[in-house]
Amino acid sequence: MQHHPHTSAASGESHRPSGAPRRGRPRRFAGVAAAIAAVVGLSTLTSPGAHAADNPYERGPAPTTASIEALRGPYAVSQTTVSSLAVTGFGGGTIYYPTSTSDGTFGAVAISPGFTALQSSIAWLGPRLASQGFVVFTIDTNTTLDQPDSRGEQLLAALDYLTQRSSVRNRIDSSRLGVMGHSMGGGGSLEAAKSRPSLQAAIPLTPWNLDKTWPEVRTPTLIFGADGDTIAPVSSHAEPFYSSLPSSLDRAYLELNNATHFAPNTSDTTIAKYSISWLKRFIDNDTRYEQFLCPLPRPSLTIEEYRGNCPHNS
Structure with missing residues (x-):
């Protein structure tokens, strides 16, 4: 079965190394992205279930x-x-x-x-x-x-x-x-x-x-x-x-x-x-x-x- 990259419901982004810039994109955008990610991360800590914003019943890590x-x-x-x-x-x-x-x-x-x-x-x-x-x-x-x-x-x-x-x-x-x-x-x-x-x-x-x-x-x-x-x-x-x-x-x-x-x-x-x-x-x-x-x-x-x-x- 073809594996599709898991998409984070909270961010809508496919998982990449934290702070990694997209190829060809100026590095200053990476800093902005990291700052936004940090804010999103903080918000998920304060709202239960936000790790699965589209499904509050999701429990546990992504399955394999x-x-x-x-x-x-x-x-x-x-x-x-x-x-x-x-x-x-x-x-x-x-x-x-x-x-x-x-x-x-x-x-x-x-x-x-x-x-x-x-x-x-x-x-x-x-x-x-x-x-x-x-x-x-x-x-x-x-x-x-x-x-x-x-x-x-x-x-x-x-x-x-x-x-x-x-x-x-x-x-x-x-x-x-x-x-x-x-x-x-x-x-x-x-x-x-x-x-x-x-x-x-x-x-x-x-x-x-x-x-x-x-x-x-x-x-x-x-x-x-x-x-x-x-x-x-x-x-x-x-x-x-x-x-x-x-x-x-x-x-x-x-x-x-x-x-x-x-x-x-x-x-x-x-x-x-x-x-x-x-x-x-x-x-x-x-x-x-x-x-x-x-x-x-x-x-x-x-x-x-x-x-x-x-x-x-x-």
Whole structure:
């Protein structure tokens, strides 16, 4: 993919060495430019988010392939445990969040495990996503046998707890929320998006649901399937789910190559890099991550197939 020089939103200039004159321009202009740059720099220090004047939700440095594939992003992460006894509507869980408050609030994501599983099965996503600049809530369900519709309701209950009652509620922008889930939890993330169109992103991971059509969904949705899934085969789950989403919606389908239904239960770079890109692109409106989603990724050792719409709408 051709790399385009990053343009600073604050200055409108491509990055050059500080104070470097343009070729052929008299040096006295370089001094004037440096003085202006200094004033602009001072103004950005006094106005939060001014480093991304056109997008106040942008968080973290400009991304690279290495940064989205890394086990940890630029933010140090703290975590807190939420007892099932302290909440209603779901089974408690663990909140992972950027330790620093200097960048303001963050978007948030709730993640549900699958049938018979505990939050430990999707725990790796907590610090991996939070370190990129999100508050992440990996939840336990009321019972491990809860069906997708119940898991969808529980994801929404978890988001409500996160934004209204949790100890980190002041770190969260409650208008920028998303859901993820594995297996029946992935089916639940579709249920949650259907019920709450204000959600900014949904990422079902090898999802399972008896409902095969989702024309009501208005939330940008990235569905992961696995070519070797025998529990929720892509032909009867992930693929029809994707195909039934409105064609006008920002949507994508990534089929993992040489993978099983349980691929989301262990640290997976392909799941992480495209989940991070999708959450950044649609929860944070951060177009710096568009490069990883459009043009559509090609088949590779880890990607069997990728479908989606490009460029994205919003």
